[in-house]
Amino acid sequence: MSTPATARAYGTEPARPVAARARGLTKAYGSGETTVLALDSVDVDIMRGAFTAVMGPSGSGKSTLMHCLAGLDTVSAGQVWLGDTEITGLRDRELTRLRRDRIGFMFQSFNLLPTLTAAENITLPMDIAGRTPDGAWVDRVIDTLGLRDRLGHRPAQLSGGQQQRVACARALASRPELIFTDEPTGNLDSRAGAEVLAFLREAVDSLEQTVVMVTHDPGAAGHADLVLFLGDGRIVDRMERPTAEAVLERMRLFSGARPSPGGAPDDVLRKS
Amino acid sequence: MLKATLRGFLAHKGRLLLSALAVVLSVAFVAGSLIFSDTVARTFDRLFASTSADVTVSPKKQIDTALPSGETPTVPAALAAQLARVDGVAAARIDAAVSNITIIDAHDKAVGPTTGGPTIATNWYVTQRSPVKLTSGHEPRGPHEALLDKDTADKKKVRIGDTLTVLAGPGSFKVDVVGIATFTTTNPGAALVFLDTPTAQSRLLGTADAATSISVDAAPGVGDDVLKQRIADRLGGRYELRTAAEQATSDAAQLGGFLDVIKYLMLGFAGIAVLVGIFLIVNTFSMLIAQRTRELGLLRALGADRGQVRRSVLLEALLLGLAGSTLGLAAGVGLAVGLIALMSLFGMNLSAAEMVFNWPTPVAAYAVGVGVTFVSAYLPARRAAKVSPMAALVDAEVAGSGRPLRVRAVVGALLGAAGAAALAGCASSTKASTASSLLGLGLVFTLIATVVAGPLLVRPVIRVLGGAFPAVFGPVGRMSQRNALRNPRRTGATASALMVGIALVTGLSVASSSMSKSFDQQIDRVLGADFVIQNANFQPFPQEITERIRATQGVGTVVRQRFAPVRITLPDGRKADTAASGYDQRLDDVAHLTYAGGGTAQALAADGLAMDKTYAHDHDVRIGDSLPVLFSSGQQARLNVAALTDMNQGSGGFATEGALFMGLPTLERYVPGGQDAAVYVNAAGGTPADRLRAALKTTLNSYPQVQVRDQSDYKKLVHDQIAVLLYLVYALLGLAIVIAVLGVVNTLALSVVERTREIGLLRAIGLSRVQLRRMIRLESVVIAVFGALLGLALGMVWGVAVQQVLALQGLTAFAVPWSTIVAVAVGSAVVGLVAALLPALRASRMNVLAAIAHE
Structure with missing residues (x-):
């Protein structure tokens, strides 16, 4: 993997502008003998207007990558940019503002404040910022996600799928540069999960949003434009216009032949 | 299961910290007050037991009231010789001791305790029982020599050779300090002056033929009780006879009143701490159980039955109680040491080394600490036992408590209605005793009702309060x-802790400001004199002060007031012990009295008596009735009810029971040798009040025990006395608030987690x-403001009810201390801010990622 080929960033596609990028992104936990590298000098570009999935087995560093790109976690080495802003080295206050104004989040569960209604949850980031939501846009998001008749409900009165749709709407409502979502379908049944993925797809296609999704579900990754495969803290492969079957196949290969430094099987690196 | 419980307890010890603190505070006050009062009791038991004579012969005391006439009851001095001849008497000595004197130094400064302890002058003789011994100088000999106790001498920097003036009832006299006597036992906080026996008799009692008591020593082999019986056989029932043991008990009882105040005050603090602490502990356990629902569900799923779960929670409470009580006991010892140190500031030298630690102290400490925790944790434990095994499998619902509040609504409404009925009954009641018991009942019911119904009020009140947020x-x-709205029970319980303290202080400040206003009105209405000269507590002062006042330039009318304890037999058969006043003839010039029958002239006529109209009515007294009156001197008289006053002041306030008064000559006839308790002075024509005040001040310079007061000074005096009560209340409130703040901190901290x-x-x-x-x-x-509002509302209701009871005693005015109320409301917001400091800091320091991943 330390061949010259990996010096070029995965996901690079010069035709489209970059929403976020990382160079030499390294994240280490612990120190000395017990150091664990969660991310090992990762270079990545996230294209604007695309739906990017990040896949990998547990412990591959996919969530850490997302957290570092989103400014939720600090990096040990390397640089991260959101648009033209370098976010490595920003203080907590600036990071908070950046997350609030330029990034949308959707987690696996517990996305909503139980005390606020669906509508209040959706506009929360803008309320916190003291900005007036763009009414027409929010309406469009709400209608796209089919939440019109659920706006006055509290999270406890919504189903899991509905809750994730509200979370999705919240992530979209402020029209952020980038939406990060971590296993958004992890807690949902397959029908509700498919619905949420369809909405994310819709957000990219019709609402021209940029979405980065961390998942270990090949079916979910099949909805993306591009899948990045992570293993042991490095990006080991990419797949454009994936299908669930192709992703599943790729994952099988991974689990059958776990990459070892310097000795990854050829087919792992083969482009699809 | 035990292991799981212990692990659980240790794992949550941080979260239990604030609850433990509440337990520690309650236990500390209980233990501290017990240790302190035991220590004091033993010290004085020893002192009195070791200093009392085998048998003491003293004048019979017939009537006990707070307002003494100022005359010193005596026995004939010749009694000593008579007693010496009784078989079994080794020695009989004259005692000539008075405690109502003032001593001043060359600069007219009082030499003696400034903190309420008495200044005692007595005759000097040495026995094995003397509490003091001569440590420097020589014994007093002759009319101009005296000893002073060392504590007072040191404190007031008096040395041998200094001249002091003793202001005694019969007149003031100068003495030279010729020696210093040192306490060999505990000094109970008095200043002591010793004179030789003839000087003490003539100067303090006014006659060499009198003694205040005779101390009798038993011959070897003669028991105190036997000797007492022999003396009783010889003297008959004319005198009070006490053995050493009886005397010690009686002395201790007199001192006990003061010590009881401290004890009850401390127990009051403990009570508040317990009451407020309960809310805190209930809340803590409820929250811990809510947070551990899944864990408890898992235990249940693994086969623990309900009893085991309940016992495991109760065991945690037990551990908390034991730990809290142990720390509290230690803190209580510290508190007792502090109180003992405080007492030495008051001149009472108790030794902390001799601290008494009786068995009831730890028993009470652990009973309070463990009991409170156990009782508080009982309901949460029951709730924990109801957790279903399913809770382990589904996501714990922590957001809100969905359980309906219907039971609370019903119980709260019923109790509230009962409380309101009791308070309404108290307000419309015309008898003070009924009103008081209804008041007590109403207070308890309304308090519980508010606590129970508090969570129901959370939604509406906080909607309004936080509406602007x-x-x-x-x-x-x-x-x-x-x-704040998401869990009304929690918010309610947290706020209740604050509510209790604030309700108490609001109720009491409404009551006290109503009292102040009532007194002001009475002073305005009744007091007509330019100046009143008296000391702070209506204690009598020597006659020469009155004479000096009369002789002062610019003094016009002078009316003296004296008290006499009396036992009056009323037509309905009741015998009332009270104090009657005696006034000079020109009473109308210095006071505005209104009468329902008769007038000042009739009341002050020979053997006349004035009585309050309502009191007379209650006891079937009519004008012209002749009532038997027993005076403290032992003299029996029949006085004619010649006037009924209509002062609308009932039997309370300034007035004594029945508001009896008579002419000073009448009083003097039955109680000779009394002292004036107050002198009312009007300026002579053409003398401005200012000049008279200056003149009086100069005159009274060497009598530091009395002060000159005009109407506004007098009001201030009354306000100050009421304020003392208020300060105690504020101290109680302070403690309640400290614990309530702990409660808010606790709730917020656990909520943040x-x-x-x-x-x-x-x-x-x-x-x-x-x-x-x-x-x-x-x-x-x-949350804090919500608690404060509930407290203010409840306290207002209480205040109105208390005022209604006071009105029955003539304190009819009603006043709301708005400044206090605004201060409480604003203060509660500050309390809220302070309480949030740590939880907020903790929340803001949380790692975002760890927080999201938190289970």
Whole structure:
């Protein structure tokens, strides 16, 4: 993997502008003998207007990558940019503002404040910022996600799928540069999960949003434009216009032949 | 199961810390007050037992009232010789001791305790029982020599050779200090002056033929009781006879009153701490159980039965109680040491080394500590036992408590109605005793009702209170308001702790400001004199002061007031012990009295008596009745009821029971040798009040025990006395607030832990630390203000009810201390801010990622 080929960033596609990028992104936990590298000098570009999935087995560093790109976690080495802003080295206050104004989040569960209604949850980031939501846009998001008749409900009165749709709407409502979502379908049944993925797809296609999704579900990754495969803290492969079957196949290969430094099987690196 | 419980207890010990603190405070006050009063009791038991004579012969005391006539009851001095001849008497000595004197130094400064202890002058003789011994100088000999006790001499820097003036009842006299006597036992806080026996008799009692008591020593082999019986056989029932043991008990009882005040005050503190602590502990356990629902569900799923779960929670409470009680006991010892040190400031030298630690102290400490914790944890434990095994499998619902509040509504409404009925009954009652018991009942019922129904009030009140939050503070305000609303039980219980303290202080300040206002009105209405000269407590002062006042330039009318304890037999058969006043003839010039029958002239005529109209009516007394009156001197008289006053002051306030008064000559006839308790002075024509005041001040310079007061000074004196009561209340409130703040901190801290993921989410989507802190602060403020409002409302109701009871005693005015109430409301918001400091800091320091991942 330390061949010259990996010096070029995965996901690079010069035709489209970059929403976020990382160079030499390294994240280490612990120190000395017990150091664990969660991310090992990762270079990545996230294209604007695309739906990017990040896949990998547990412990591959996919969530850490997302957290570092989103400014939720600090990096040990390397640089991260959101648009033209370098976010490595920003203080907590600036990071908070950046997350609030330029990034949308959707987690696996517990996305909503139980005390606020669906509508209040959706506009929360803008309320916190003291900005007036763009009414027409929010309406469009709400209608796209089919939440019109659920706006006055509290999270406890919504189903899991509905809750994730509200979370999705919240992530979209402020029209952020980038939406990060971590296993958004992890807690949902397959029908509700498919619905949420369809909405994310819709957000990219019709609402021209940029979405980065961390998942270990090949079916979910099949909805993306591009899948990045992570293993042991490095990006080991990419797949454009994936299908669930192709992703599943790729994952099988991974689990059958776990990459070892310097000795990854050829087919792992083969482009699809 | 035991292991799981112990692990659980240790794992949550941080979260139990504040509850433990509440237990420690309650136990510390209980233990401290017990240790202190035991120590004091033993010290004085020893002192009195070792200093009392085998048998003491003293004048019979017939009537006990707080207002003495100022005359010193005596026995004939010749009695000593008579007693010496009784078989079995080794020695009989004359005692000539008075405690109502004042001593001043060359600069007219009082030499003696400034903290309420008596200044005692007595005759000097040395026996084995003397509490003092001569340590320097020589014994007093002759009319101009005296000893002073060492404590007083040191404190007031008096040395041998200094000249002091003794202001005694019969007149003041100068003495030279010729020696210093040192206490060999505990000094109970008095100043002592010793004279030789003839000087003490003539100067203090006014005659060499009198003694205040005779101390009799038994011959070897003669028991005190036997000797007492022999003396009783010889003297008959004319005198009071006490053995050493009886005398010690009686002395201790007199001192006991003062010590009881301290004891009850401390127990009051303990009570408040317990009451408020209960809310805190209940809340803590409820929250811990809510947070551990899944864990408890898992235990249940693994086969633990309900009893085991309940016992495991109760065992945790037991451990908390034991730990808290042990620490509290230690803190109580510290508190007792502090109190003992405080007492030495008051001149009472107790030795902390001799601290008494009786078995009831630890028993009471552990009973309170463990009992309170156990009782408080019982309901949460029952709730824990009801957790279903399914809870382990589904996501724990921590957001809100969905259980309906219907039972609370019903119980609260019933208790509230009962309390309101009792208070209404108290307000409309015309008998003070009925009104008081209804008041007590009403207070308890309304308090419980408010505590029970508190959670029901959370929604409506906080909606209104926090209604402006979203507008003022934006989404942060909205979230705070919703957070305060999300678990009404928790918010209610947290606020209740604050409510109790604030309700108490509001009720008492309404009552006390009503009292102040009533007294002001009475002073305005009744007091007609330019100046009143008296000491602070209506204690009598020597006659020469009155004479000096009369001789002062610019003094016009002078009316003296004296008290006499009397036992009056009323037509309905009741015998009332009270104090009657005696006034000079020109009473109308210095007071505005209104009468329902008769007038000042009739009342002050020979053997005349004035009585309050209502009192007379209650006891079937009519004008012209002749009532038997027993005076403290032992003289029996029949006085004619010649006037009925209509002062609308019932039997309370300034007035003594029945508001009896008579002419000073009448009083003097039955109680000779009394002292004036107050002198009312009007300026002579043409003398401005200012000049008279200056002249009086000069005159009275060498009599530091009395002060010159005009109407406004007099009001201030009364206000100050009421204020002393208020300060105690404020101290109680302070403690209640400290614990209530602990409760708010506790609730917020546990809420922050509970909402870790929520906070992580908020931070992830862009809530800044400042905003997060503000959110928690606002929640805290809204809870605190909610508690304060409940407390103010409840306290107002209490205040009105108390005022109604006071009105029955003539204190009819009603006043609301608005400044106090505004201060309480504002203060509660500050309390909220302070309480939120740590939880907010903790929340804002949370790691965003760890918080999101938190289970």
